[in-house]
Amino acid sequence: MPCYRCGARQTDPVRGASPWQRGVRNESQVLICPDCQRLHDLDLDSCGTCGSTALICRLGEVECRSCGAVWMARSGAPLTGSVEPPPGLSAEVEAALNRVLGRA
Numbered sequence: 001m002p003c004y005r006c007g008a009r010q011t012d013p014v015r016g017a018s019p020w021q022r023g024v025r026n027e028s029q030v031l032i033c034p035d036c037q038r039l040h041d042l043d044l045d046s047c048g049t050c051g052s053t054a055l056i057c058r059l060g061e062v063e064c065r066s067c068g069a070v071w072m073a074r075s076g077a078p079l080t081g082s083v084e085p086p087p088g089l090s091a092e093v094e095a096a097l098n099r100v101l102g103r104a
């Protein structure tokens, strides 16, 4: 999965912790490359309880890794901003989601 913001691809896996950050944006799991992590306009979803952006998204749920709060993705809650994700990315995410959920 490339960086959602600049499209950079992760290089060969390194030992230990990856410098790439995982986050959730528009209730989809995204990866952020080390370069983009330095920016302050990443527009990631944040936890409604503690405000952390250290979230993971899985099977329709979003979980905060800071405080442990869990909520449903696609809850219909208003998303901040009106920026559409890149079409290619959204289609890719949608297809992956459909596979996970077993939809045709």
Ligand SMILES: [Zn+2]
Residues within 6 Å of the ligand: 003, 004, 005, 006, 007, 008, 032, 033, 034, 035, 036
């Ligand atoms: Zn990037």
Ligand SMILES: [Zn+2]
Residues within 6 Å of the ligand: 047, 048, 049, 050, 051, 052, 064, 065, 066, 067, 068, 069
């Ligand atoms: Zn939290």
